Amino acid sequence: MKTHTLLMPLDMHLHLRDGVMLENVAPLSAYSFSGALVMPNLVPPVTTKEDVIAYKERIMASVPNDYFEPYMTLFYQNYDKAFLESVVDDILAIKLYPAGITTNSEGGVKSFDIEAMRPTLNAMSELDIPLCIHGETDGFVMDREAEFMSIYELLAQNFPKLKIVMEHITTKAAVDMLDKYENLYATITLHHLLITLDDVVGGMMKPHLFCKPIAKRPEDREALLKVALEAHPKVMFGSDSAPHPQHKKESCGCAAGVFTAPIALQVLCEVFDEFNALENLQDFVSDNAQRIYGICPEFKEITLVDLPFTVPESYSGVIPMYAGETIGWSIESVE
Numbered sequence: 001m002k003t004h005t006l007l008m009p010l011d012m013h014l015h016l017r018d019g020v021m022l023e024n025v026a027p028l029s030a031y032s033f034s035g036a037l038v039m040p041n042l043v044p045p046v047t048t049k050e051d052v053i054a055y056k057e058r059i060m061a062s063v064p065n066d067y068f069e070p071y072m073t074l075f076y077q078n079y080d081k082a083f084l085e086s087v088v089d090d091i092l093a094i095k096l097y098p099a100g101i102t103t104n105s106e107g108g109v110k111s112f113d114i115e116a117m118r119p120t121l122n123a124m125s126e127l128d129i130p131l132c133i134h135g136e137t138d139g140f141v142m143d144r145e146a147e148f149m150s151i152y153e154l155l156a157q158n159f160p161k162l163k164i165v166m167e168h169i170t171t172k173a174a175v176d177m178l179d180k181y182e183n184l185y186a187t188i189t190l191h192h193l194l195i196t197l198d199d200v201v202g203g204m205m206k207p208h209l210f211c212k213p214i215a216k217r218p219e220d221r222e223a224l225l226k227v228a229l230e231a232h233p234k235v236m237f238g239s240d241s242a243p244h245p246q247h248k249k250e251s252c253g254c255a256a257g258v259f260t261a262p263i264a265l266q267v268l269c270e271v272f273d274e275f276n277a278l279e280n281l282q283d284f285v286s287d288n289a290q291r292i293y294g295i296c297p298e299f300k301e302i303t304l305v306d307l308p309f310t311v312p313e314s315y316s317g318v319i320p321m322y323a324g325e326t327i328g329w330s331i332e333s334v335e
């Protein structure tokens, strides 16, 4: 029997929603993770200091007493510097969505007019607030992320002091961009390490694997695996775990999002073990993020073991990845 211990695991891209959904899913992340960067795409989105504080309080009220830190984000708008100064201590990052590109992103950015964005991005650089981006254009669905690379380049060049996180990267093009600009970083999800478009629509359609950005080609998945397994210093784990009720997934007009929060660490252990890279998992799921974001989560130790775990069919009406299937690793203890 093999065990593996992780310290202060962090999920640097997580959707917790609100209301009953929040109450159902937040404890699942709080159980195994020390903290998570919480996405602001609520309806309406999180855009004021009051929104941030109140949402954080609702999250804290939804998790048991165990220690869990919700690192808060604001939904990007062209904010002024005075506002950002007033909110800098309440947030860890600002999340930018192109308008309409994914779930609840209608209020996002309509055009990447650098001059219109310059005052906000300069202020963010000065206040050291990272900019997290859902990097997709409105082009052909398989090309959206690759097409966005020129926008990442424009931003990285124009704002060299701004930390820019390419969220949930899915392509070799994005992996290659990491080493080109000092101020570009990335998160990678669990599902994009495991699936390609074939798994989503190559056979019977799998709505629970449908997400944005859509899973890409085998060579893209391999490029992601390589930098994750070696724990490239600019890459962090961010699950993009996105709960939708079963009827919104198994429907004509399937919502985008894969729900992985309760199984993420177990499956990451399985993948890293399979490639003999378990010694790099700590960097990928925590240490890189601690260094990049300058955060210091409170102590939490989670031990995993290579014993099979049968994934529940549903968590309060949300269908997880691998529902009903048996995965190779389970959680042994959390301290």
Ligand code: DOR
Binding pocket: 015, 041, 102, 103, 104, 134, 210, 211, 212, 213, 240, 242, 243, 256, 257, 258
């Ligand atoms: O698949 C996705 N689901 N991608 C996103 O960018 C948003 C997320 C959600 O909020 O459901």
Ligand code: ZN
Binding pocket: 013, 015, 039, 240, 242
């Ligand atoms: Zn997301």
